[in-house]
Amino acid sequence: xxxxxxxxxxxxxxxxxxxxxxxxxxxxxxxxxxxxxxxxxxxxxxxxxxxxxxxxxxxxxxxxxxxxxxxxxxxxxxxxxxxxxxxxxxxxxxxxxxxxxxxxxxxxxxxxxxxxxxxxxxxxxxxxxxxxxxxxxxxxxxxxxxxxxxxxxxxxxxxxxxxxxxxxxxxxxxxxxx
Numbered sequence: 540x541x542x543x544x545x546x547x548x549x550x551x552x553x554x555x556x557x558x559x560x561x562x563x564x565x566x567x568x569x570x571x572x573x574x575x576x577x578x579x580x581x582x583x584x585x586x587x588x589x590x591x592x593x594x595x596x597x598x599x600x601x602x603x604x605x606x607x608x609x610x611x612x613x614x615x616x617x618x619x620x621x622x623x624x625x626x627x628x629x630x631x632x633x634x635x636x637x638x639x640x641x642x643x644x645x646x647x648x649x650x651x652x653x654x655x656x657x658x659x660x661x662x663x664x665x666x667x668x669x670x671x672x673x674x675x676x677x678x679x680x681x682x683x684x685x686x687x688x689x690x691x692x693x694x695x696x697x698x699x700x701x702x703x704x705x706x707x708x709x710x711x712x713x714x715x716x717x
Contacts, residue, residue: 583609586632591654597689598651600710615639615649621672625652625661636665638672644679648713650692662695670699674717683713 587595587609595608603611615637616622625634634652641647648669652662673681683701685692687709696713697703706712 580609580613582632583613586635586653587612589653589655590651594651594654594657597686597692598649600684600686612651620646620676621669623665623668623672625656625665627656634661634665636669638669638681640676640678641682644677646673646676646678646681648681648683650683657691662692663699666695666699670715670717679717681713681715681717684710685713687711 584606587605590598590605590608592602595605596602599608599611612635616635618639619637620640621638623636624632627633632653633656634650636648636650638646638648646669648666650662650665650669652665670681681701683692683696684706685696687693689711693703693711693713696715699715701713701715704712704714
């Protein structure tokens with residue numbers, strides 16, 4: 540997808556802008572609620588191709604090819620109760636956060652930030668945004684399952700009030716009461 544086409548899509552579609560923030564110096568990221576039909580395959584493919592294999596593995600819990608990760612992210616977004624995205628320069632997708640209702644009042648979260656955009660506050664903004672979306676939907680609790688080795692996600696979640704519980708094997712379950 541061309542940068543102009545992505546920006547036109549963002550400007551003219553149903554993307555609800557929730558915040559404009561500066562991340563990492565000279566770039567701005569548009570953080571907004573994603574209307575699922577807005578994101579075409581090429582946007583996901585470009586995004587996944589800029590994530591390291593390890594970052595994709597940490598998101599999905601198993602090694603995964605970028606093309607398969609792109610398709611899974613697209614499908615999760617289509618199935619999500621709410622999805623948030625951060626777009627950077629030229630309309631490039633920087634991060635995705637997804638909230639899926641798994642039971643009445645309970646949502647499951649998933650988040651991934653493009654490898655070259657980590658450690659700039661994008662993940663924090665999106666995770667906080669998902670918690671706000673869950674509260675607005677009157678959910679009582681958020682859950683997320685991460686690999687125990689994913690110290691960055693565990694630390695971020697705990698800073699935002701999540702508690703960590705052993706989930707068995709190499710996984711940790713994160714929970715936030717709303």
